[in-house]
Amino acid sequence: MKQKALLLFPVPALVLYGAFFVLPAVQGLQYSTTDWDGYSPSFQNVGLDNFRRVVTADDQFSNALGNNLKFLLTVVLGQTVLALFLAVLLAARSRGSTWLRGLFFLPTILSSVSVAFVWKFIYDPNFGLADQLLRPLGVTSSYLGDEQKAVFFVGFAQIWFHAGQMMIIYLAGINQIPAELYEAARTDGAGRWQQFRHITWPLVAPATALVVAYTTIQSFKAFDLILGLAGNPPRSALDILSTRIYTTFANNQLGYAAAESVVFMLAIALVTWLQNRATRLAHR
Amino acid sequence: MSNLSRRSLLFAAAGSALAACAGPGGDDEKSTSTEGFDGPVEGQLSFAHWRAEDKDVLEQIIASFVAKNPKVTVRQDISPSNDYQTTALQKIRGGAVGDAFTAFRGAQFTQIAGAGVFADLSGQADLLSKYDGKLIAAGNDKTKQLGLPYQLVFNMPVTNVDLLAKYGYTDLPKDWDGFLGLLDGLKAKGVTPIAWPGGDAANAGQLLNTMVMNNIPTDDALGKFETGEVKATDEWFVNTLKQYAQLRPYVQNGANGTSAEAAAQLFATQKAALLATGSFQAGAVRKLGAKFPLGLYAPITTTADKAKYEGVFNATFILGINAKSSKQGAALAWLKHLADPAVAALYANGTSQHVTVKDVEYTNEDLKSFAPWLTKKTLLAPRFQFNNLDVRSAIENATVQVVGGTDPAKAAEAAQRVIDQKK
Amino acid sequence: MKTGRRALLGFYSLIVIVPLLVVVGGSFKTTQQLFDSPFGLPTHPTLDNYDTVLRQQNLLRVLGNSITVVAVSVPVTLILASLTAYAAARLPGWWGRVVFGIFAAGLAVPAQAMMIPQYVQFDRLGLRNSLTGLMLINVVVTLPVAVFILTGFMRTLPQELYEAAELDGAGAWTTFRKIAVPLSFPSLAATSIFLVVMHWNDLLYPLLFIDDPAKRTLPLALLDFQGEYLTDYPLLFTGVVVASVPMVLAYAFLQRHFVAGITAGSVKG
Numbered sequence: 001m002k003q004k005a006l007l008l009f010p011v012p013a014l015v016l017y018g019a020f021f022v023l024p025a026v027q028g029l030q031y032s033t034t035d036w037d038g039y040s041p042s043f044q045n046v047g048l049d050n051f052r053r054v055v056t057a058d059d060q061f062s063n064a065l066g067n068n069l070k071f072l073l074t075v076v077l078g079q080t081v082l083a084l085f086l087a088v089l090l091a092a093r094s095r096g097s098t099w100l101r102g103l104f105f106l107p108t109i110l111s112s113v114s115v116a117f118v119w120k121f122i123y124d125p126n127f128g129l130a131d132q133l134l135r136p137l138g139v140t141s142s143y144l145g146d147e148q149k150a151v152f153f154v155g156f157a158q159i160w161f162h163a164g165q166m167m168i169i170y171l172a173g174i175n176q177i178p179a180e181l182y183e184a185a186r187t188d189g190a191g192r193w194q195q196f197r198h199i200t201w202p203l204v205a206p207a208t209a210l211v212v213a214y215t216t217i218q219s220f221k222a223f224d225l226i227l228g229l230a231g232n233p234p235r236s237a238l239d240i241l242s243t244r245i246y247t248t249f250a251n252n253q254l255g256y257a258a259a260e261s262v263v264f265m266l267a268i269a270l271v272t273w274l275q276n277r278a279t280r281l282a283h284r
Numbered sequence: 285m286s287n288l289s290r291r292s293l294l295f296a297a298a299g300s301a302l303a304a305c306a307g308p309g310g311d312d313e314k315s316t317s318t319e320g321f322d323g324p325v326e327g328q329l330s331f332a333h334w335r336a337e338d339k340d341v342l343e344q345i346i347a348s349f350v351a352k353n354p355k356v357t358v359r360q361d362i363s364p365s366n367d368y369q370t371t372a373l374q375k376i377r378g379g380a381v382g383d384a385f386t387a388f389r390g391a392q393f394t395q396i397a398g399a400g401v402f403a404d405l406s407g408q409a410d411l412l413s414k415y416d417g418k419l420i421a422a423g424n425d426k427t428k429q430l431g432l433p434y435q436l437v438f439n440m441p442v443t444n445v446d447l448l449a450k451y452g453y454t455d456l457p458k459d460w461d462g463f464l465g466l467l468d469g470l471k472a473k474g475v476t477p478i479a480w481p482g483g484d485a486a487n488a489g490q491l492l493n494t495m496v497m498n499n500i501p502t503d504d505a506l507g508k509f510e511t512g513e514v515k516a517t518d519e520w521f522v523n524t525l526k527q528y529a530q531l532r533p534y535v536q537n538g539a540n541g542t543s544a545e546a547a548a549q550l551f552a553t554q555k556a557a558l559l560a561t562g563s564f565q566a567g568a569v570r571k572l573g574a575k576f577p578l579g580l581y582a583p584i585t586t587t588a589d590k591a592k593y594e595g596v597f598n599a600t601f602i603l604g605i606n607a608k609s610s611k612q613g614a615a616l617a618w619l620k621h622l623a624d625p626a627v628a629a630l631y632a633n634g635t636s637q638h639v640t641v642k643d644v645e646y647t648n649e650d651l652k653s654f655a656p657w658l659t660k661k662t663l664l665a666p667r668f669q670f671n672n673l674d675v676r677s678a679i680e681n682a683t684v685q686v687v688g689g690t691d692p693a694k695a696a697e698a699a700q701r702v703i704d705q706k707k
Numbered sequence: 708m709k710t711g712r713r714a715l716l717g718f719y720s721l722i723v724i725v726p727l728l729v730v731v732g733g734s735f736k737t738t739q740q741l742f743d744s745p746f747g748l749p750t751h752p753t754l755d756n757y758d759t760v761l762r763q764q765n766l767l768r769v770l771g772n773s774i775t776v777v778a779v780s781v782p783v784t785l786i787l788a789s790l791t792a793y794a795a796a797r798l799p800g801w802w803g804r805v806v807f808g809i810f811a812a813g814l815a816v817p818a819q820a821m822m823i824p825q826y827v828q829f830d831r832l833g834l835r836n837s838l839t840g841l842m843l844i845n846v847v848v849t850l851p852v853a854v855f856i857l858t859g860f861m862r863t864l865p866q867e868l869y870e871a872a873e874l875d876g877a878g879a880w881t882t883f884r885k886i887a888v889p890l891s892f893p894s895l896a897a898t899s900i901f902l903v904v905m906h907w908n909d910l911l912y913p914l915l916f917i918d919d920p921a922k923r924t925l926p927l928a929l930l931d932f933q934g935e936y937l938t939d940y941p942l943l944f945t946g947v948v949v950a951s952v953p954m955v956l957a958y959a960f961l962q963r964h965f966v967a968g969i970t971a972g973s974v975k976g
Contacts, residue, residue: 007794010794013788014806021821024821053705060677060706089716100716108904109955111908114944120543121745122729124543129745146688160722169856223818235483235485235681236685242817247673248674257820264815336930336935371914380835380836544937564936565937568936572739573738
């Protein structure tokens with residue numbers, strides 16, 4: 001190898017990460033084959049029993065998985081499209097777009113606890129903004145109380161919260177595209193749509209991959225937002241995987257929670273891998 | 285620093301990180317003072333609890349405590365009740381906070397007791413004698429008095445006495461048909477009969493207490509879901525769910541999506557006649573500007589002759605002393621201070637909650653109007669018999685879904701399926 | 708096209724602004740006023756909430772703690788992560804993928820699974836209940852995100868640039884500093900914004916680690932407005948405003964560098 005020094009670059013990060021992240025994570029997950037409650041001095045080894053239960057015989061877990069996938073789909077689609085759209089509209093440097101970029105980013109700087117409280121208020125069926133706007137149109141709902149739709153309403157709040165952040169990734173991606181490409185296209189008489197279709201879209205593929213993967217992980221981990229909106233522990237209609245795992249921990253079933261965490265990680269890995277393939281296909 | 289030594293420093297850090305990781309149950313033994321309760325009343329005492337709304341009143345109480353014991357200071361370590369269940373417990377167990385601390389009645393108390401964190405208070409006769417013996421049973425673990433429940437609350441709907449009287453309801457019905465008649469009458473007058481925070485699990489579940497109090501086969505039935513002795517598909521529980529279904533027309537619009545704050549607001553502004561949570565929200569309702577007199581009333585789910593109970597109470601905010609604390613002497617003095625009737629009165633009247641301490645004079649108007657319930661036939665809140673959160677959620681979730689339109693029998697089956705999986 | 712663009716941006720601006728106005732407006736209302744007219748302007752604006760928030764909390768102290776933590780943890784994370792990302796993007800063959808994979812895998816780990824071992828670990832090292840401990844944990848738990856984003860971008864930089872520099876005899880370190888860092892400025896800026904937001908708002912670890920009120924960070928202080936049964940919305944909203952002001956100011960002040968940095972380079976059509 002020409003640049004042996006390159007091998008040293010990740011060392012400081014690896015050391016800290018290994019010591020304070022990997023090690024405790026492995027430690028936390030090693031209980032997945034036990035029935036440890038989290039505080040007793042002893043525990044039983046139960047082999048793969050926890051995993052069997054998580055996968056085949058836990059309605060609460062499969063319900064949370066289902067909710068999580070609905071939530072994920074809503075947020076990944078909605079947020080990615082919105083973020084790209086905003087980034088394309090605001091890519092040009094002008095005073096106006098600088099301000100709007102700042103504005104759209106603003107929700108991201110709030111803590112998730114406060115975002116949850118704001119949206120809980122917006123979705124209130126008696127006092128909320130959503131009701132005040134939609135009731136005149138004949139639309140009523142109990143919003144977060146609706147068994148089927150609640151998770152989509154939370155998805156909307158999540159998009160409001162994070163779309164600005166993803167817009168930033170897209171802006172960074174768009175701005176790494178050489179300007180000459182656009183100039184050449186314009187000289188060839190390409191319109192805005194054609195420039196987008198043939199230059200921006202294929203060249204922001206890495207950014208899209210990032211946005212989609214990042215959004216996916218965020219959707220799996222949207223924990224504070226759900227607890228803030230739904231209470232703790234959340235009702236079954238709003239339970240997602242991370243809140244389910246948290247409840248299992250709170251319920252003193254550390255071993256079982258560890259097994260749930262392992263399944264959770266596998267789910268993320270699988271979804272991310274599928275998306276990676278899909279993104280590559282879409283950007284061809 | 286040379287590259288080499290920097291690197292070795294990193295590895296040293298990693299090594300110590302490795303050494304610092306704990307195995308299961310591997311709690312390092314913090315030094316516990318040998319003096320125990322006889323230790324000196326000095327130093328900084330940490331009082332861990334979850335009542336952010338009581339912070340100011342407790343500061344006053346701390347000030348009077350410190351005036352009597354100048355060598356001691358007390359710090360309130362407050363976590364919201366949600367987090368108190370997990371993070372605070374970890375800290376209390378490790379002795380990081382909570383020389384004196386509080387626990388919820390039910391699962392948490394059992395768990396902390398099981399982990400051996402409570403110092404045994406059984407020998408403290410003069411402290412225990414300040415309390416009403418019946419009411420502190422919830423702090424009893426078999427033979428030992430480990431904790432002292434401090435708050436006495438009524439987990440039953442709060443009423444707007446004026447609004448009910450205005451429509452001629454001064455003597456409230458003592459059976460289920462009468463109750464439905466009351467709700468119907470209120471609805472006909474354009475009042476929302478019940479404000480129920482169905483969107484907030486912790487508050488929505490309070491209604492379960494009174495809905496089951498006369499339906500349960502035995503007083504400890506809710507705790508038996510976990511052992512399988514009682515099933516959600518049992519007739520009495522399905523009937524309870526059917527009664528929940530009968531409440532559908534009488535709760536506010538979008539009840540399942542209503543937060544506790546919004547439900548309290550509906551009640552405080554006289555849009556709703558009953559607030560289906562509990563006496564503990566009296567203070568909050570007053571803060572929202574309610575001027576009308578408050579009462580308590582529980583739906584009776586049976587015919588009048590079959591009703592065993594008129595209402596539900598709970599003894600919680602269980603005070604305890606940390607077995608790992610090195611300041612148990614000071615912690616005991618603090619508990620004794622809280623048990624002083626004058627101090628307890630300050631707490632009760634300042635926070636609008638009754639206390640379990642004897643000979644306390646209630647001056648707060650709401651406490652005075654709730655006082656008759658101290659001697660009525662009430663059941664210790666059954667909801668806190670659940671030790672398994674998932675089982676509790678399954679049961680409470682069934683009630684919320686039924687109000688939202690799910691068929692009672694189906695909801696019962698789904699709940700029982702979950703319970704069977706969680707045993 | 709122009710008016711269409713304006714209309715769309717205007718519409719989305721409204722969606723973003725209205726909830727924010729509820730928060731800001733709410734901080735000047737009593738609870739009653741907030742529920743009576745949640746979206747109206749405060750008719751009788753009150754400063755009581757601000758008085759309570761500023762009096763009850765040792766806010767300067769809390770603010771100072773949050774700033775101290777972020778001021779250390781963000782640059783450290785950024786430096787460690789960019790070094791790692793550079794290596795991941797440039798190491799030949801499997802090496803790069805392995806480095807990337809090790810960190811990316813961390814993204815999937817739920818915080819709940821590590822929480823208790825980390826608590827015990829930091830406690831034994833005497834790092835719990837300290838700002839240093841918070842800085843360290845911030846760095847560690849956000850390394851995966853930072854490496855993930857930065858590697859994604861550094862991979863897109865043209866390899867020829869590096870190779871040219873190396874042909875001129877530049878070592879790995881020089882190439883990193885002189886070529887990779889300046890060219891990655893947009894992604895470094897974006898990542899640092901993310902990190903600031905994440906470190907600033909983190910609640911889990913302060914909740915877990917900090918006991919001493921003198922060491923509390925802002926999100927932790929905000930929890931005081933959450934009662935057992937009810938939350939005092941106006942007070943909470945006030946707390947949110949107070950907690951966000953430093954971020955908004957920092958953003959307004961730095962955005963010339965950051966957002967402009969992100970859009971450094973060319974002007975797009």
